[in-house]
Amino acid sequence: MSTEIELRRARVRYGPLEALHGVDLVAAHPGVTVLLGRNGSGRTTALRALAGTVRPSEGRVLWRGRDITRVPAHERAARGIRFVPDRQAVFASMSVEANLELAAPQGELSPAFDAYPELKPLLGRRAATLSGGEQRMLAVAGALLSRPRVLLLDEPAQGMSPAVTARTYELLASLETTVVTAEQRLPPALRAPAGRTVLVHELRRGAVVFSGEAAEWAAAQHI
Structure with missing residues (x-):
């Protein structure tokens, strides 16, 4: 795997409130990266910073090593x-x-x-x-x-039946592209998909508290 898209020391503010506090995270190609956290953790803001719908007040967004921090969302969409x-x-x-x-x-x-x-x-x-x-x-x-070259999804299975939810995550895990999904919980289908490495970045209160493979994250929950 190689790094496809990333945030480096990204800070995002909504008015006087700072939603991301110098966040570093990477998404690999091909594969799935999960931004994990509760509501208010910053996972959706991180996703939006990657998409370009919000711009970091500090830090950078890199795509394949190129700085796209100031590239607007519609241009990022046109590029994939x-x-x-x-x-x-x-x-x-x-x-x-x-x-x-x-x-x-x-x-x-x-x-x-x-x-x-x-x-x-x-x-x-x-x-x-x-x-x-x-x-x-x-x-x-x-x-x-x-x-897409990069697929960014905010809770893609919200409202789906359990069977369709499982099918959705199995599909995402099989794609030959970069998938980044924001979730409140780690979907079971993404914990150890066959032949795939899933990365997890867990966020709390606008900061990353864990970065590693899904299997490592799951094991840490039982310590």
Whole structure:
């Protein structure tokens, strides 16, 4: 594995409040990196700093060793950094089919249905009428269709059934790209996927308190 994208000494402020306090973290290629923590820990802010939707007040964002700290979010997206936020991740007024077609560069939708066959009967529905779990399926499917170099996801399985949740994380673990996902808990499917190394950065109150492999993190919980 090699480092794909990273934060170096990143500080992010929302007005007078500092959400990240000099955070260092890396995501490898290929593979999954989990930003782990409770609400308010800074994991979502770290994800947004990587995506470019917030800019560090100090520190840097590096992609393949190049400084992209001042590159806006839309340019990062055009270069292959795809962000799926925890809310408003789909175009609510558009149909499911239109959402998928907008995401697919070649107009080929079959990978979305391979991942989530549940979407096929919903193609004519407006995204706003879908359940929360169905909207998450649509958001993740659209991200996959865009063939990202870096896939950033904020709680991608929120609202999904247990079976679809397990399938989602198994899919993410199998991708030949860089996946960074923000989670409150480490998904079971990401604890020891066959042939894969999963990295974990645990955050508390805006600081990283653990960085290492998922197996090491899991073992530390039992000490």
